[in-house]
Amino acid sequence: MQKVKSAFILAAGKGTRLRPLTEKIPKPLLPVFHKPLITFALDYCIALGIEKLALNTCHLHENFYNTFQVKEAEHRFGLGHYEGKSLTLFHENPILETGGALGNARSILEQGTFLIHNADILSDAPLQDLIDHHIQSKSMVTLLLRHDGASKNVAYNSNSGQIEGFSGTWNSLPSLPSKDSISMVYAGIAVIEPSFLDWIPLEGPASIIPALTKAIEHHQKIAGFVPPNDYFWSDLGTPESYLRAHLHIAQTKWNPPYKLGEKSLPWPQAVHPLATIDPSATLHSMVVAGANTYIGPGVHLKNCVILPETKVDQPGEFSEMIFFKDSFFSVNKNNSPDISC
Secondary structure, eight states: OOOOSEEEEEOOOOOGGGTTGGGSSOGGGSEETTEEHHHHHHHHHHHTTOOEEEEEEOTTHHHHHHHTTOOOBOSSEEEEEETTEEEEEEEOSSOOHHHHHHHHTHHHHTTSOEEEEETTEEEOOOHHHHHHHHHHHTOSEEEEEESOSSOOOEEEETTTOBEEEEOSSTTSOOOOOSTTEEEEEEEEEEEEOGGGGGGSOSSSOOOHHHHHHHHHHTTOOEEEEOOSSOOOEEEOOSHHHHHHHHHHHHHHTOOOSSOOOTTOOSTTOSBOTTOEEOTTOEEEEEEEEOTTOEEOTTEEEEEEEEOTTOEEOSOEEEEEEEEETTEEEEOOTTOOOOEEO
């Protein structure tokens, strides 16, 4: 079994599509059944035997420092902890985008093959198979790909297994340069050799697309990996997809294929032990009530998520809603979230 030396979790985004949920808490720290979203990626990396863990921060970075017990931090990075392992946090101001973030974390990533994982992705994709494929193909970069999704942003040669190009932005279709090319979706997870860092500008914000494109133009092997079997994958980037991910987990009894952190509650527990629910309130189908929430008399909920420290005390029937401090969000049922399995 091949291993990678380090993992970098991309967590600096502002979560604009999730506003107003992300005005007080960063998207990667939003709870999924009471567990911070980013910790699923960290748990998976630990299960893979990865020893060096790192992430980048920008928006509300103090929340990350509190979550991962960063006691002292310089202007660029701090050292925290998760599940007994050290966790390096690279702070960005301004945000550096994916390419710039990798360059900023060069001190850790240049030490050997590393994995990158978007912090807003919840998945049980076969990452060990991705790593094995990368090592065997001797590629500089291997992207995890998916057939399904709204943003088919990668031109993938199904015969050679190589990436042939990208769209100008991550949400537009790429041109297909050969008869074997098909449009695929980048799943937000990749395995990368440290030599790729030389294709990224040394300082400042930078997209990763120009670096990948330039490497391809210079005949470097940029590969794609398409798992032979379906896997669960959800981009929790919108209120709709955030709620739908909870629904999917509850309805399918989805269970991650790796050990969850020791502090996790039994999975998936809908009502937190510190939640208070009035005897006259009713919860139907899927309702997740976070720590220190209060559901008052005459409140009837169906398919709702109540974030921690939130009161729902106005009597009535509520469905397909996310409640958070001092406000709530009604999910548009006509919106189709990016969830597949």
